[in-house]
Amino acid sequence: MKLRLAILKTKNLIGASVAAMALVFAAGLFAQSVPKGQAAAPAGPTASDTPSGPLSHDLSGVWMQYPDGDVPGVPGMNAVSNRTRPPLTPWGQAKFDAAKPLVGPRAIPGVENNPELRCYPDGPPKLLNLPNPFEIVQIPGRVLMFFELGHTWREIWTDGRPLPKNPDPSYLGYSVGHWEGDTFVVDTIGFNDKLWDDSFGNPRSDQTHLIERYRRLNHDTLELQITIDDPKAYTKPWVSPPKLHKLEPGWEIAEWFCVMDEDNAYDNAVRKPAGVAPAHK
Amino acid sequence: MISRLGQVCFLALAAALAAAAVAQTNSAAEAAKKPSAPGALSHDLSGVWMPYPDTDVPPGTGKNAINQATRPPLTPWGQAQLDAARPLLGPRAIPGQENSPSLKCDPDGPPKLLNHPNPFEIVQIPGRVFMFFEEQHIWRTVWADGRPLPKDPDPTYLGYSVSHWDGDTWVVETAGFNDKQWADPYGNPRSEEMHLAERYRRLNHDTLEQQIIIDDPKSYTKPWVSPPKLYKLEPGWEIAEWFCIPDEDKSYDDTVRKPAGVAPASK
Numbered sequence: 001m002k003l004r005l006a007i008l009k010t011k012n013l014i015g016a017s018v019a020a021m022a023l024v025f026a027a028g029l030f031a032q033s034v035p036k037g038q039a040a041a042p043a044g045p046t047a048s049d050t051p052s053g054p055l056s057h058d059l060s061g062v063w064m065q066y067p068d069g070d071v072p073g074v075p076g077m078n079a080v081s082n083r084t085r086p087p088l089t090p091w092g093q094a095k096f097d098a099a100k101p102l103v104g105p106r107a108i109p110g111v112e113n114n115p116e117l118r119c120y121p122d123g124p125p126k127l128l129n130l131p132n133p134f135e136i137v138q139i140p141g142r143v144l145m146f147f148e149l150g151h152t153w154r155e156i157w158t159d160g161r162p163l164p165k166n167p168d169p170s171y172l173g174y175s176v177g178h179w180e181g182d183t184f185v186v187d188t189i190g191f192n193d194k195l196w197d198d199s200f201g202n203p204r205s206d207q208t209h210l211i212e213r214y215r216r217l218n219h220d221t222l223e224l225q226i227t228i229d230d231p232k233a234y235t236k237p238w239v240s241p242p243k244l245h246k247l248e249p250g251w252e253i254a255e256w257f258c259v260m261d262e263d264n265a266y267d268n269a270v271r272k273p274a275g276v277a278p279a280h281k
Numbered sequence: 282m283i284s285r286l287g288q289v290c291f292l293a294l295a296a297a298l299a300a301a302a303v304a305q306t307n308s309a310a311e312a313a314k315k316p317s318a319p320g321a322l323s324h325d326l327s328g329v330w331m332p333y334p335d336t337d338v339p340p341g342t343g344k345n346a347i348n349q350a351t352r353p354p355l356t357p358w359g360q361a362q363l364d365a366a367r368p369l370l371g372p373r374a375i376p377g378q379e380n381s382p383s384l385k386c387d388p389d390g391p392p393k394l395l396n397h398p399n400p401f402e403i404v405q406i407p408g409r410v411f412m413f414f415e416e417q418h419i420w421r422t423v424w425a426d427g428r429p430l431p432k433d434p435d436p437t438y439l440g441y442s443v444s445h446w447d448g449d450t451w452v453v454e455t456a457g458f459n460d461k462q463w464a465d466p467y468g469n470p471r472s473e474e475m476h477l478a479e480r481y482r483r484l485n486h487d488t489l490e491q492q493i494i495i496d497d498p499k500s501y502t503k504p505w506v507s508p509p510k511l512y513k514l515e516p517g518w519e520i521a522e523w524f525c526i527p528d529e530d531k532s533y534d535d536t537v538r539k540p541a542g543v544a545p546a547s548k
Contacts, residue, residue, distance in 0.1 A: 120528075121524045139404060151419070151420070153420045252422075261387070
C-alpha cells in the first residue's frame with residue numbers, strides 16, 4: 001500500500017522509476033521460485049556477485065532493495081522477516097493485538113491504525129523495511145542515511161563514541177557504527193515505543209537494541225542483515241536473514257513528505273473508492 | 282505548532298535569548314566587524330549555526346532573516362493570501378483562529394525554514410551541500426555540481442536548489458516551490474512562481490552571514506530584499522531529533538496552551 005502511495009505521490013524521475021520497478025516486482029512475484037533472499041533473474045543478483053577478496057568500505061550511493069515474496073502482494077518488505085520472528089512476550093502480544101496494520105494477513109479495511117497514517121515519522125527498523133530507496137553518504141566521523149519515505153534522515157556516529165548510557169527515547173534512536181572486517185555494524189538504542197518494528201504491527205519497545213550489519217558484496221550490491229534484540233517485546237533476539245539492495249547510480253532521493261491533509265485527500269480520492277483499506281483517521 | 286519537547290526547548294531558548302539580547306546583539310555586531318582579509322574568506326561553511334537574536338518583531342527572537350520592514354507592496358493575489366492567513370505570532374495573531382500550516386505539521390520549507398530561532402547544520406560533500414534543520418528534522422539538498430535549475434520542476438515544499446560561488450559568496454538559487462507554505466511565520470505568502478536567492482559569506486571562523494532575496498512576482502510587486510543576518514558557529518552542538526507529531530501537538534494544545542490562554546491552535 002505504501003508502494004501505491006509512492007507511485008502516486010512522487011511525480012518525478014524517482015516516482016516513475018519506483019512505479020516501473022513496482023510493475024516489475026508485481027510481475028516477478030508470481031514467476032519467482034527462487035530461495036528467499038534472492039530475487040528472480042534478471043532483477044536479482046547472480047552467483048557471480050559472490051564476494052571474493054576484500055570488500056569496499058565505501059557504502060555511498062542510492063540503494064534500492066530487491067523484491068521478494070515474503071509477504072504475498074507486498075514486494076520488498078522483509079528486511080525484517082516475519083518468518084523468523086520469535087515468540088512475543090505478554091507485553092509484546094498485547095501491543096501486537098492492538099495493532100491494526102494496513103497490509104498483510106491481519107489487515108482489516110477501515111480499522112487500520114498504523115502510526116504513519118497519522119503522519120508519525122518512521123524509524124528503524126521499519127524504515128529499512130519499505131520498498132523505497134535510501135541513500136548513504138559517508139563523511140568523516142559520521143554516516144548519513146537519507147530515506148525517501150517521510151523525507152527522513154538519520155546519522156550514525158563513526159567517531160568511536162560509545163552508545164549513550166541513558167538516551168531520551170526518540171523515533172530514530174541514537175546510532176553508532178564501527179567496522180568488523182568488511183562489515184559495517186550499526187548499533188542503535190534509545191527508541192521510543194510509538195512505532196512498529198514493521199508494517200505488520202510487530203511492536204518496538206524502548207528496550208530495543210537494533211543491530212544492522214552492512215556488507216558491500218560488490219560494486220552494485222549491498223547486503224543488510226537486521227537483528228532486533230528487544231526483551232520487552234520478544235522472548236529472544238529476532239534475527240532476519242540478509243537482504244540485498246541494488247545500487248541505482250542515476251537516482252536522486254525525491255521529496256516525499258507525509259502531509260495530513262494530502263493523506264486524507266488521497267484516501268478519499270483513491271483508496272476508499274477502490275475499496276482498498278481506507279485509512280482510519 | 283511543534284512537539285511539546287520542542288516547544289519547551291524553544292521557550293527556554295527564547296527566554297535565554299531574550300535575556301541575552303542586548304549583549305548578543307553587540308557581540309553580533311562585533312562579529313561582523315572582524316572579517317578575514319577581503320577576497321580570502323573560507324569556502325568551508327560546515328558546522329552547526331545558530332542565528333543571533335534580534336527584535337524585528339517583538340517579542341520574537343531571531344526571526345528576521347526575512348525582514349518585515351523591507352517587504353514590498355503585495356499584489357492583489359498576495360494580499361488575498363495574507364488576508365486569509367491567521368498567524369500564531371506577530372501583530373495579526375488572533376488566539377483561537379490560527380491557521381498556520383505548521384499547526385497541522387505540514388513540512389516547513391525555505392525561506393520560512395531559515396527564519397526560525399533554531400540551529401541548522403551545513404555539510405559539504407563533492408557536488409552537494411546538505412542543510413539539516415532542527416525544526417521538524419528537515420534536510421535539504423543544494424546541488425553544487427554546476428547543474429542549472431530545472432526548467433519545469435514539480436512544485437514541492439523545499440523546492441529544487443542549485444548553487445555556485447560568486448567570489449567569497451555562496452549563492453543558492455531555489456525554484457519549484459508549491460504555494461502551500463508561507464514565506465514567514467507572519468502569513469506573508471509564497472507562490473509557485475517564487476525564485477529564492479540565499480547569499481552566504483563566512484565572515485570569520487565563528488560567523489556566517491546570510492542574506493535572503495525573495496523574487497515572487499505573483500505575491501509581491503518587486504523583489505523582497507532582506508538585510509544580511511548573522512549566525513554563530515556552535516562547535517559542540519548536535520542537531521537534535523525534533524519531529525512535528527500531529528497527535529502530540531494536539532495533546533500539547535489541550536494540556537498546556539489552551540489552559541494557559543495562549544493561542545490555542547485551530548485544528
